[in-house]
Amino acid sequence: MSAIDPVVLFFVLGVAAGLARAELRLPAAIYDFVSAILLLSIGLKGGMQLATQPVGNLLGNVALVLLLGVLLPLIAFPVLRFAGRLPRADSASLAAHYGSVSVGTFAVAISYAARQGIAYEEYMPLFVVLLEVPAILVGILLARGVSRTTRWGPLAHELFLGKSIVLLLGGLAIGWAAGPEGLEPIAPFFFDLFKGVLALFLLEMGLIASAQLSGALRYGLFLVAFGLLAPLAFSVIGIGFGMLMGLSPGGVMLLAVLAASASYIAAPATMRTAVPEANPAISLTASLAITFPFNILVGIPLYHRLTELLLNG
Amino acid sequence: MERHLRRLLTIITEASIERSLISDLKAFGARGYTITDARGQGHRGKRALDWEHSGNIRLEVICDAALADRLAAHLRERYYDHYAMILFVQDVEVLRPEKF
Numbered sequence: 001m002s003a004i005d006p007v008v009l010f011f012v013l014g015v016a017a018g019l020a021r022a023e024l025r026l027p028a029a030i031y032d033f034v035s036a037i038l039l040l041s042i043g044l045k046g047g048m049q050l051a052t053q054p055v056g057n058l059l060g061n062v063a064l065v066l067l068l069g070v071l072l073p074l075i076a077f078p079v080l081r082f083a084g085r086l087p088r089a090d091s092a093s094l095a096a097h098y099g100s101v102s103v104g105t106f107a108v109a110i111s112y113a114a115r116q117g118i119a120y121e122e123y124m125p126l127f128v129v130l131l132e133v134p135a136i137l138v139g140i141l142l143a144r145g146v147s148r149t150t151r152w153g154p155l156a157h158e159l160f161l162g163k164s165i166v167l168l169l170g171g172l173a174i175g176w177a178a179g180p181e182g183l184e185p186i187a188p189f190f191f192d193l194f195k196g197v198l199a200l201f202l203l204e205m206g207l208i209a210s211a212q213l214s215g216a217l218r219y220g221l222f223l224v225a226f227g228l229l230a231p232l233a234f235s236v237i238g239i240g241f242g243m244l245m246g247l248s249p250g251g252v253m254l255l256a257v258l259a260a261s262a263s264y265i266a267a268p269a270t271m272r273t274a275v276p277e278a279n280p281a282i283s284l285t286a287s288l289a290i291t292f293p294f295n296i297l298v299g300i301p302l303y304h305r306l307t308e309l310l311l312n313g
Numbered sequence: 314m315e316r317h318l319r320r321l322l323t324i325i326t327e328a329s330i331e332r333s334l335i336s337d338l339k340a341f342g343a344r345g346y347t348i349t350d351a352r353g354q355g356h357r358g359k360r361a362l363d364w365e366h367s368g369n370i371r372l373e374v375i376c377d378a379a380l381a382d383r384l385a386a387h388l389r390e391r392y393y394d395h396y397a398m399i400l401f402v403q404d405v406e407v408l409r410p411e412k413f
Contacts, residue, residue, distance in 0.1 A: 028368070154336075269329060276395035277395050
């Protein structure tokens, strides 16, 4: 078996084609479709496993995951604001992006775990949902304070009814209600095709990342360094939380990946309306052009090693 | 056939604020609007419409001159500082004035 997961090679192809300005553009509808399938598959898989165990046992871990989601942006913000000397709005927006999660990165990590034969708690997708929102809320508060002018109604709508939350939670609920046997008829579409769908998704992500890549240096070396070092530091925090929660080694690794990943769907959309004075290009460049490729290509195997090291140390 | 003069307000802006724009339009009393996806390039960079929030929209409203002015002033006040937005107003002739 070759060392590199072929789905990762699709990402590399996308980046290369984008940089070479090849005549390659997937229609936006394809991207929407493919990402919807990924979100539903991940949700269904997690929900299916939730069906087989008492949910009450998870409450302590749910609280810890929410705490992790609040903690990460609070760590990132002062670093960006004082070490990076970024404006308050931009620091808060970046903190929200890095505290929140990337489902795409999580999907690649699942694929990695499957290839390596790593077992993990199958309900991990629940944690993806839980980690998505708190950091964005903290980011808005960091930027605005508790301001009366913030219109929370539309923001809450965007936060809790965004595509990723609805499809992940929806998938979890359907998986939970139907159980493993109930899902069998749709398993070929959602589970067997998962890798192929992920490959297409990563091809498109490669094209998108390459378009952002040209801006990577425009915002200075600090942003590049942050995009590479923040995921490393956060993965260690994720490992710590995973150990605290008593997860299996595979579960600890996946939590490290979640902590290390940065949002590029929910956070940009919400921050754009909640904190308009933040430059959206800075966060998107860091998250998409630096951190996402780093996590896909280097980060996931690295967090795997780190997990093994820290668990056995 | 009798023709009536109205204003056509065209707004080209970020897709991410579509919802908030529509609620503004309704609050100001616009009777209808048309939105199309748009691509292009301006001084805030290229908008390629290749995924989620990178796209632009082109929003068109036909209304009377007073409303067009009020809307234009409000949009300038509320969005110009932080969002990529182009706005222009043209005179148009309509056949059914009661609609606009």
